[in-house]
Amino acid sequence: MIENLTDHNSICPGNPEDEDDQFEMESWKKQLDIYRERKGIYSDNKMKLYSLFCGQSTKLTQSKLKTHQEFQQCKTNYDSLKLIKIIWELSSRLMTDSINIKQRIKPNKIIII
Secondary structure (H helix, E strand, O other), rough: OOOOOOOOOOOOOOOOOOOOOHHHHHHHHHHHHHHHHHHHHHHHHHHHHHHHHHHOOOOHHHHHHHHHHHHHHHHHHOHHHHHHHHHHHHHHHHHHHHHHHHHHHOOOOOOOO
Protein backbone atom coordinates (compact mmCIF):
# COMPACT_ATOMS: atom_id res chain seq x y z
CA MET A 1 0.00 0.00 0.00
CA ILE A 2 2.59 2.55 1.05
CA GLU A 3 5.24 1.55 -1.50
CA ASN A 4 3.18 2.65 -4.49
CA LEU A 5 0.49 4.73 -2.71
CA THR A 6 -2.39 2.65 -4.02
CA ASP A 7 -5.05 0.84 -2.06
CA HIS A 8 -4.98 -2.96 -2.02
CA ASN A 9 -7.98 -4.54 -3.70
CA SER A 10 -8.35 -8.15 -2.70
CA ILE A 11 -10.37 -10.39 -4.98
CA CYS A 12 -13.44 -12.12 -3.60
CA PRO A 13 -13.57 -15.83 -4.43
CA GLY A 14 -16.00 -16.56 -7.27
CA ASN A 15 -19.04 -18.76 -6.94
CA PRO A 16 -18.39 -22.49 -7.16
CA GLU A 17 -18.88 -24.08 -10.57
CA ASP A 18 -20.81 -27.07 -9.24
CA GLU A 19 -23.08 -26.05 -6.37
CA ASP A 20 -24.21 -29.66 -5.93
CA ASP A 21 -20.67 -30.77 -5.07
CA GLN A 22 -20.55 -30.61 -1.27
CA PHE A 23 -16.73 -30.57 -1.13
CA GLU A 24 -16.55 -27.65 -3.59
CA MET A 25 -19.22 -25.72 -1.64
CA GLU A 26 -17.40 -26.21 1.67
CA SER A 27 -14.11 -25.18 0.09
CA TRP A 28 -15.75 -22.06 -1.36
CA LYS A 29 -17.31 -21.16 2.02
CA LYS A 30 -13.91 -21.52 3.70
CA GLN A 31 -12.28 -19.29 1.06
CA LEU A 32 -15.07 -16.73 1.53
CA ASP A 33 -14.58 -16.75 5.31
CA ILE A 34 -10.82 -16.21 4.89
CA TYR A 35 -11.48 -13.38 2.41
CA ARG A 36 -13.88 -11.63 4.80
CA GLU A 37 -11.48 -12.04 7.73
CA ARG A 38 -8.55 -10.61 5.76
CA LYS A 39 -10.66 -7.72 4.48
CA GLY A 40 -11.67 -6.90 8.07
CA ILE A 41 -8.07 -7.05 9.29
CA TYR A 42 -6.98 -4.82 6.41
CA SER A 43 -9.67 -2.24 7.26
CA ASP A 44 -8.69 -2.32 10.94
CA ASN A 45 -5.01 -1.86 10.08
CA LYS A 46 -5.78 1.09 7.79
CA MET A 47 -7.72 2.72 10.63
CA LYS A 48 -4.84 2.08 13.06
CA LEU A 49 -2.36 3.56 10.59
CA TYR A 50 -4.56 6.65 10.22
CA SER A 51 -4.71 7.05 14.00
CA LEU A 52 -0.95 6.55 14.28
CA PHE A 53 -0.21 9.28 11.72
CA CYS A 54 -2.65 11.72 13.31
CA GLY A 55 -1.42 10.92 16.81
CA GLN A 56 2.25 11.41 15.90
CA SER A 57 1.66 14.67 14.02
CA THR A 58 2.62 17.95 15.65
CA LYS A 59 -0.05 20.55 16.36
CA LEU A 60 1.27 22.63 13.47
CA THR A 61 0.95 19.68 11.09
CA GLN A 62 -2.54 18.91 12.39
CA SER A 63 -3.64 22.50 11.80
CA LYS A 64 -2.19 22.40 8.26
CA LEU A 65 -4.01 19.12 7.62
CA LYS A 66 -7.33 20.60 8.73
CA THR A 67 -7.01 23.35 6.12
CA HIS A 68 -6.55 20.88 3.24
CA GLN A 69 -9.67 20.55 1.10
CA GLU A 70 -9.69 16.72 1.12
CA PHE A 71 -8.93 16.23 4.81
CA GLN A 72 -12.54 16.13 6.06
CA GLN A 73 -13.42 13.27 3.71
CA CYS A 74 -10.17 11.56 4.66
CA LYS A 75 -11.02 11.95 8.35
CA THR A 76 -14.57 10.64 7.89
CA ASN A 77 -13.37 7.48 6.13
CA TYR A 78 -10.18 7.04 8.22
CA ASP A 79 -8.40 6.89 4.87
CA SER A 80 -4.74 6.44 5.83
CA LEU A 81 -3.62 6.35 2.21
CA LYS A 82 -5.22 9.73 1.48
CA LEU A 83 -3.71 11.10 4.71
CA ILE A 84 -0.22 10.02 3.60
CA LYS A 85 -0.76 11.72 0.24
CA ILE A 86 -1.92 14.93 1.94
CA ILE A 87 1.07 14.93 4.31
CA TRP A 88 3.39 14.29 1.35
CA GLU A 89 1.83 17.18 -0.57
CA LEU A 90 2.09 19.56 2.40
CA SER A 91 5.68 18.51 3.06
CA SER A 92 6.65 19.01 -0.57
CA ARG A 93 5.04 22.44 -0.62
CA LEU A 94 6.82 23.41 2.60
CA MET A 95 10.16 22.24 1.22
CA THR A 96 9.64 24.19 -2.01
CA ASP A 97 8.67 27.33 -0.07
CA SER A 98 11.73 26.95 2.13
CA ILE A 99 14.04 26.66 -0.89
CA ASN A 100 12.44 29.70 -2.53
CA ILE A 101 12.90 31.79 0.62
CA LYS A 102 16.56 30.77 0.93
CA GLN A 103 17.18 31.75 -2.67
CA ARG A 104 15.63 35.19 -2.14
CA ILE A 105 17.61 35.91 1.02
CA LYS A 106 21.24 35.86 0.04
CA PRO A 107 23.70 37.00 2.67
CA ASN A 108 26.06 39.85 1.82
CA LYS A 109 29.60 38.84 1.20
CA ILE A 110 31.93 39.80 3.99
CA ILE A 111 35.53 40.45 3.11
CA ILE A 112 38.01 40.46 5.96
CA ILE A 113 41.29 42.24 5.30
